[in-house]
Amino acid sequence: MNIKTLVIDDDEISVMLTDLMIRDSPLASEIITFSDGVYAIEYLKNKYNVDTQYVIILDINMPLMNGWEFLERIKSFVSTKNTYVFMLSSSSDEADIKKSSKFRLVEGYFMKPLQKEHLKQIAAIVKS
Amino acid sequence: MGIMKGIERRYNILVVEDNPGDYLLIEDYLEEANIVRRLHWAEDFNTAKQFLTSSNNNIDIILLDLSLPDKEGEPLLKEMDLLSQNQPIIILTGYPDADFAAKSLTLGASDYLLKDVLNSTVLHKSIVYNIERNRILVNLRESEERYSDLFHFSPLPMWVFDRQTLKFLDVNDAAIAHYGYSYDEFLNMDITQIRPSADVKILEAGLETLKQPHSNLFHGETTHIKKNGQHIEVEVRSNSFQYKGKPAEIILVNDVTERNSHVDAIEKQNEVLREIAWTQSHVVRAPLARLLGLVNVLRDGKISEDQKDDFYGHIQKSAQELDEIIKGVIFKSQQIEINKKKG
Numbered sequence: 001m002n003i004k005t006l007v008i009d010d011d012e013i014s015v016m017l018t019d020l021m022i023r024d025s026p027l028a029s030e031i032i033t034f035s036d037g038v039y040a041i042e043y044l045k046n047k048y049n050v051d052t053q054y055v056i057i058l059d060i061n062m063p064l065m066n067g068w069e070f071l072e073r074i075k076s077f078v079s080t081k082n083t084y085v086f087m088l089s090s091s092s093d094e095a096d097i098k099k100s101s102k103f104r105l106v107e108g109y110f111m112k113p114l115q116k117e118h119l120k121q122i123a124a125i126v127k128s
Numbered sequence: 129m130g131i132m133k134g135i136e137r138r139y140n141i142l143v144v145e146d147n148p149g150d151y152l153l154i155e156d157y158l159e160e161a162n163i164v165r166r167l168h169w170a171e172d173f174n175t176a177k178q179f180l181t182s183s184n185n186n187i188d189i190i191l192l193d194l195s196l197p198d199k200e201g202e203p204l205l206k207e208m209d210l211l212s213q214n215q216p217i218i219i220l221t222g223y224p225d226a227d228f229a230a231k232s233l234t235l236g237a238s239d240y241l242l243k244d245v246l247n248s249t250v251l252h253k254s255i256v257y258n259i260e261r262n263r264i265l266v267n268l269r270e271s272e273e274r275y276s277d278l279f280h281f282s283p284l285p286m287w288v289f290d291r292q293t294l295k296f297l298d299v300n301d302a303a304i305a306h307y308g309y310s311y312d313e314f315l316n317m318d319i320t321q322i323r324p325s326a327d328v329k330i331l332e333a334g335l336e337t338l339k340q341p342h343s344n345l346f347h348g349e350t351t352h353i354k355k356n357g358q359h360i361e362v363e364v365r366s367n368s369f370q371y372k373g374k375p376a377e378i379i380l381v382n383d384v385t386e387r388n389s390h391v392d393a394i395e396k397q398n399e400v401l402r403e404i405a406w407t408q409s410h411v412v413r414a415p416l417a418r419l420l421g422l423v424n425v426l427r428d429g430k431i432s433e434d435q436k437d438d439f440y441g442h443i444q445k446s447a448q449e450l451d452e453i454i455k456g457v458i459f460k461s462q463q464i465e466i467n468k469k470k471g
Contacts, residue, residue: 014417017425024430061410090413092413112417113420115424
């Protein structure tokens with residue numbers, strides 16, 4: 001199955017670093033980056049396809065639409081069967097970790113920067 | 129053997145009598161009654177006065193003839209009442225005068241005996257009864273004075289209000305000083321007038337529960353208004369009792385406005401500290417995470433020599449950003465110190 005990896009983060013350097021990490025992994029087949037939740041929503045609304053697997057690396061704090069709002073907006077039209085969201089935040093706040101676990105779409109919570117360990121965890125979940 | 133069985137009580141007795149015959153008769157009756165520890169005789173008012181004003185006379189009771197050569201009647205009784213130090217005075221007089229008998233009791237006499245019908249038994253009974261009754265009255269008066277002092281000299285505001293009309297019945301000096309109303313102003317007010325209008329309904333509900341049995345002790349925090357309009361937060365204790373025959377409440381007030389404002393200040397400080405903790409988590413970690421990521425990539429050798437310059441630039445920028453944030457945190461912490469000093 002075709003895998004598309006969406007990186008949604010307003011921090012350019014963070015996006016570049018995430019992109020560098022993913023490039024050497026099985027998630028690399030197609031990487032699309034967005035600087036805000038708003039643009040990622042637009043993309044999914046137009047392009048979402050049940051035959052594609054979506055791995056979404058999602059930041060929390062973004063200026064136009066934050067990660068939580070993004071999750072609220074996509075849950076009506078994306079399926080947990082082919083969509084895996086991983087939070088990637090600089091926050092180590094317990095409240096954020098707890099909050100993310102309430103979304104069925106969210107498969108994991110990572111603290112920046114993205115590490116090889118994180119990629120292994122993503123691979124294990126997406127394959128199964 | 130005396131007339132009385134059991135413990136024989138003996139007293140120090142002053143007889144103020146100008147007629148030596150009458151005095152001898154009284155002395156006989158007293159000896160017969162067997163109640164004399166010491167007997168003193170004063171022939172006129174001045175002698176009695178000298179004796180009573182001299183220190184440690186230890187008199188228990190005064191027997192007073194109402195017609196003395198140097199003073200008589202009502203003026204005599206009044207003066208003797210002032211001279212006596214809580215000792216009961218029994219009037220002895222030679223003629224029956226029912227009107228003055230009644231009046232003498234309101235002027236300070238404890239009892240009234242007619243010489244014509246005097247005998248040992250009558251004198252004995254009157255002396256013992258009046259001394260003992262007087263002792264109880266003195267105790268009662270002293271205990272009332274103690275409670276009154278406790279009320280009036282209390283450093284905390286206190287007042288008494290009528291449960292039916294809610295009018296102030298008595299207020300102490302601390303209440304007058306703290307609330308700014310004079311004693312007379314207080315007594316023309318009811319307790320709803322020192323409460324915010326929004327609280328009056330709550331107050332009435334509270335008084336309703338006070339009417340139920342076993343709830344005569346109320347304790348809580350509420351808001352009062354001083355004469356100058358200032359709102360104060362107060363801790364109030366109340367207790368039900370009878371004041372001059374009316375159901376009343378006695379209130380003890382502790383102004384906790386300042387204490388509460390300290391608590392507010394502490395809560396505000398906590399708010400700032402929480403904000404700092406949140407900043408640490410979200411903002412401080414952002415450049416730090418970037419630095420970690422950048423260093424990881426450099427170490428792994430994933431990038432070309434050309435890209436390295438960009439990376440060093442990113443590292444420097446992130447480090448500067450981190451520096452700014454930390455300076456911000458320190459500035460905020462100092463704000464807490466400043467607020468504390470202001471408070």
